Amino acid sequence: MRPAVAGRCLSSDLNINWGTTTTQPTDKAAMDPLKVIAVERRRQILELVWRDELSAGDIAARFEVSWPAISQHLGVLKAAGFVTERREGRSRLYRANPEAMGHLRAVIEATWQSRLDDLKAVVEADPRNQEDQ
Template sequence: MNGDVDEVLRAIAEPRRRAILRLVATEELPAGRIAEHFEVTRSAVSQHLQILKDAGLVLERRDGTKRIYRASEDALAQLREVVESLWRESMARARDSVEGGDALRDEQVAG
């Protein structure tokens, strides 16, 4: 990811940006085609694209006067690693809490 993790998470916190990311995750699209999917101005879509680009989640290339966008596979893979890490940590804490709770109950029953 070009951007830091906090910047990436802020970028995907907005539902339209997540939707844009989904659109360009499987194919390259020009800005105009992306904008057709939303009931906001093209300028608003351009701003969302810029935020995604600044966070390193979207790559842009020029084709004449058109700007073509696609998701950065590397950035998405790194984002997946971050989310999976958070998930593993959360599950480990939940497991420890449950196991710790069982140990406490066992001590109370024995005591």
């Protein structure tokens, strides 16, 4: 196992809850997909497994962080439904789940639409935008 590179892996990036023994969210419905992909390393992992099915070791070899850190990120991505895991012998192979990406797109579009609706209401309510009658 490769040692962690100083300054590259922060516990805040891993969503570790030090008060319990579990370090990964287990309730997929309760996970905010935007928070899951907010971590750059997870987005990088998603890009890798979007193109190819890769083992955890292959994924970890592409980053300068410890294997447990990559395992943690994979666990969060898997719990959120963004990646699927398949066992082949002793290896676990990961691939992006395109269906989950569709759900994420819907969440992002709904969020933006809500914000745009709010902005429209503010602009329309501004007296400076009222036509002289």
